[in-house]
Amino acid sequence: MKDNVKLMKGNEAIAMAAIRYGCDGYFGYPITPQSEVLETLEAEMPWETTGMVVLQAESELASINMVYGGAATGKAVMTSSSSPGVSLMQEGISYLAASELPALIVNVMRGGPGLGTIHPSQSDYFQATKGGGHGDYHLIVLAPSTVQEMADFVALGFDLAFKYRTPSMILADGVVGQMMEKVVLPEQRPRRTEEEIHLQCPWAVTGKHKGRDKRNIVTSLELDSAIMEKNNERFQRTYREIEKNEVRYEARYIDDAEYLIVAFGSIARICMKAIEDARKEGIKVGIIRPITLWPFPYEAIRKAAANVKGILCVELNAGQMIEDVRLAVSDSVPVTHYGRMGGIVPNPQEILDALRRDFIDKPANAQEETK
Amino acid sequence: MKDEIIIAGFGGQGVLSMGKILAYAALENDLEVTWMPSYGPEQRGGTANVTVILSDEEISSPVLDTYDTAVILNQQSLDKFESKVKPGGVLIYDPYGIHHAPTRTDITIVPVDAMEATIEMGQAKSYNMILLGALLKMRPDVPVEAVVRGLKKALPERHHHLIPANEAAIRKGMDLVKQ
Structure with a gap:
């Protein structure tokens, strides 16, 4: 057996892949069937190795707004939840999209509507692909079918989110979250340095520093409708680019x-x-x-x-x-x-x-x- | 080679662990493997089951409706899964606590007095390993050595001193299968 082949649950693979991607922060709140994401991160204690922040927030609302804050500073940040928890996050997700912030959101779907059951479901397809929150926006939505894809789509989700400055989502279900199978985890990548973030994310709120004498403001609020229409046109151009380049099947x-x-x-x-x-x-x-x-x-x-x-x-x-x-x-x-x-x-x-x-x-x- | 296995019983009997150890053994033996638990509100006293598929080829569905092999640890699971064993398949069960024994004639039915052996050995926690031994005897999908290596992966290090006892229970289970 090759040493790099591991046996793990899909949820565990997401956590391990996040650490290895060089993710800067995870903010989440436990909910079945994805609680192993947070549990695995807590057990791995990446704050002692890569410096990744892992925080159990007081609620899903807090989690997604912590993601918003981290993303605004150019950090690679993520959250995970399951259907009812992701519903709670929709306002924050719309704000992320409107502020053109990269972030990764994982939804390991369970049966709804309402609190529903904890067993596998795909009933959040509409929510994930047609908006979910208010306003004209899209998420890049990746649907893994294996534990290997659970691991691989963490890096893909982050990379696409940063490439297009838009949140992406891994839309999984209880089966692939809870099952164990073989997986090869990616190599450990270092977290990006402040200098790399300054270079790659000129829009981020990193304060004034060498090479930048103006401050950035990240907000989704724009009271001038003429400008807001221009913003929307820009979002739509991005979506057309994504449609052209990123279809996978x-x-x-x-x-x-x-x-x-x-x-x-x-x-x-x-x-x-x-x-x-x-x-x-x-x-x-x-x-x-x-x-x-x-x-x-x-x-x-x-x-x-x-x-x-x-x-x-x-x-x-x-x-x-x-x-x-x-x-x-x-x-x-x-x-x-x-x-x-x-x-x-x-x-x-x-x-x-x-x-x-x-x-x-x-x-x-x-x-x-x-x- | 492909073996589609269901292991079912009460929560707390070690159903999921047995499947996990078998899955790790398959990993050690370079087989493809999926381990799909009936997760959820199951708890001690409730029912629990796990589907383990071992194959030398890519595995498509981790969810099945019929099985090559069933390891059954209580009456509810026997009632549920006896009809789900493929013709020619194997059904291993512990007669302890079973009121209605399996009746099918187109499958191989293997009663294993695991509870009795557990009491005799004085190791209640080895119960599931005795049944795993019976499974390995009937379905030598992986060698016992791979299972022992799998135990090292499946168990936290603080429990590694129990591995010899587990191996003994597996061998006891193999012996209990009457040829």
Whole structure:
């Protein structure tokens, strides 16, 4: 066994990857199913090694506003929570977006609405991808399906956040947060020095220093609507850039596929098992797994849909991502949904049954009607 | 090689730990592995289970509906999982506290008197290791040596002095499986 291969939970991998990224600060409040993020950070005590601050705030509101403060100074800061806690953070997230501040927010989703259950869910898709807080903004949303991706997306999330000066989110679920599997952690990187921050983040509130004689002000408030419209136009230009450059997805078994499954996160893996079983029976199914939920891989799905008889969206919700899939393919192919809610995770057999029910067992004219 | 395993019983019986030690053993043996617990409000007296998949290829779903192997530690879990063992699969269970024994004839059913052996050995905490031994006997997915190395990874250092006792319990469990 290679020494650098570890066995850990997705939540633990996020914590370890944050330390190794050279993250400057974590601010959070415990909530199942992601409490191991904070627990692991506390156990690792990175303040004694890299100097990273780890702080259990008094609430999620405090956490996200601590993130805002840290981000305004150009530091790489993050928080993590689960659905109800992330709802509490939405005001702060909107302020981060409006102030063009980089930060990483992790949501390990649980069943809602309300306090709901503590079991896996994907019912915050709308919240994560369509805004969540008020105002015209987007987060870069990354959906990990393995423990390895939980670790890798910490660096990716931070890098994209700093590149575009916008908060990014890891949208995980209880399955990938709680399961253990093999992971190779990234190499330890040093935290950025003050000089590097001055150089890389000329917008940050670092005070006057050598090479800068004016002070920066970070705020989302702009009472002059003409200027606020200009600000919004700037945000939108950034979003168009992100849409152009940062779409990520995984496609498998697409080439000969007669049916397509679209699913994200850990559920995409359950779908993969269903596809393996289906192919043993000669049913040609492929899968597209969006990795960035925003920007969404519309084009990839449109192309993959060209030769299929139907698309099944599998989600742990009542049907949220399906709206984006429908936008991608218009009315060119029937799109149906299979979802479980409230913390129930489907098994591969259920998914295969849904595919049969919606497309395979249905006579062709019935499919026409669905269209 | 692929073994899809469910381990189920009461919270506090060491169900999750048994799965964890097996997962670490798989890591030691260069296998792919997933360990998916039934996390949540489970507690001592409630039910708990863990799905462990060992494979020499990439593992897709960590969540399953049928299993190659089941290790069952109480009646509720037997009622829930007996029908979920694939035909030709293996069901290992401890008859202690079981009122309705498994009845399927298309799977190999292996009763292991682990509770009795635990009492005999005077080591209540080795209970789950006896059942792990039975599992390793029926499904030699990983060698005992890898499990011992896995124990070193799975247990905090302050408990490493218990590893020989754990190994003895594993070997006892292997012996308890009647051929």
